[in-house]
Amino acid sequence: MxxxxxxxxxxxxxxxxxxxxxxxxxxxxxxxxxxxxxxxxxxxxxxxxxxxxxxxxxxxxxxxxxxxxxxxxxxxxxxxxxxxxxxxxxxxxxxxxxxxxxxxxxxxxxxxxxxxxxxxxIRAPKVGKTLPKPIQMAAAKRFADADERAGDERDPWIWARDAAVMALLYGSGLRISEALGLKRRDVPLPGAGDVLIVTGKGNKTRMVPVLQNVLALIQDYVAVCPYPLPPEGPVFVGARGGPLKARIIQLTMERLRGALGLPDSATPHALRHSFATHLLSRGGDLRAIQELLGHASLSTTQIYTGIDSERLLEVYRSAHPRA
Structure with a gap:
């Protein structure tokens, strides 16, 4: 191979x-x-x-x-x-x-x-534009809170793992395949670095900043994981020690969004959408967000300006005295 x-x-x-x-x-x-x-x-x-x-x-x-x-x-x-x-x-x-x-x-x-x-x-068929559905900021943070899993019958180390994965999706805007594809050697210890080298679509690599509290959550999971995590192996493993499947994280989010009262659109990929939308709403540069997301074209990233425009219009309609 x-x-x-x-x-x-x-x-x-x-x-x-x-x-x-x-x-x-x-x-x-x-x-x-x-x-x-x-x-x-x-x-x-x-x-x-x-x-x-x-x-x-x-x-x-x-x-x-x-x-x-x-x-x-x-x-x-x-x-x-x-x-x-x-x-x-x-x-x-x-x-x-x-x-x-x-x-x-x-x-x-x-x-x-x-x-x-x-x-x-042949002309390409027309495709209606559909805006991504980000998760509200407070709810997105709660997905990474292991305390939200109270009452879950699974082992506590799995709670810690799921919290770390979701924090990574929202904190660094990774695709779920990129997060689950990380090797143990790719993730620095808290305080020893703040950048991940991620392999994305087309086997292209990019540098992505990672928050120290996200690294701390990953380290918490590593500390309680019952399986060895060699440097060349995946940092996130399944219940039997093999590579963690995306479907497991999707099912976890399905359970949590029910507990949090969120719609079906609250998926792992929605955390990536939330990362981009919340950066843009806080004044993030569109070109920088493009690089962080690993988009080949700026036009792909520009869908998030539509979300931000809708948010501004909602504020205008609700706050303007003549609206």
């Missing part, structure tokens, strides 16, 4: 000939090695292109070949997208599907296997 992950397994499809499946395998290997896309993105692209090839084979009544795929017409693509929309697939998923098909088409063109011009002629 290489640093970028295991080898892409050869694609096998009854709806397409060997030349198509060979190029699909080469394309996915290129995306993983050169573009460093995440395994989840590669899995989604594989599924999307596979579904398109199955549709085209049925649509044309014959197996898909490279030459036939290169001669794809816009009407064929629209028919496929219409079929997917009829399956109640949302706009964002359709956008990802089209992005995957275009990526495969560009790869074939670069390799001299034909130009799939029809894919460029």
């Amino acid at each position: 290489t640093k970028s992950g295991p080898a892409i397994q050869p694609i096998e499809l009854d709806c397409a000939d060997d030349s198509v499946t060979l190029e699909m395998t080469r394309w996915l290997s290129h995306l993983r090695a050169e573009r460093r896309l995440s395994p989840k993105t590669l899995e989604a692209y594989t599924r999307d292109v596979r579904q398109c090839l199955v549709f085209l084979a049925e649509h044309w009544g014959t197996r898909v070949t490279l030459s036939r795929f290169a001669a794809l017409e816009a009407t064929d693509v629209r028919a496929f997208m219409a079929m997917r929309r009829a399956d109640d697939i949302g706009g964002r998923s359709l956008m990802r599907t089209l992005a995957g098909l275009r990526s495969f088409g560009r790869f074939l063109e670069r390799e001299g296997k034909g130009r799939v011009g029809a894919l460029s002629a």
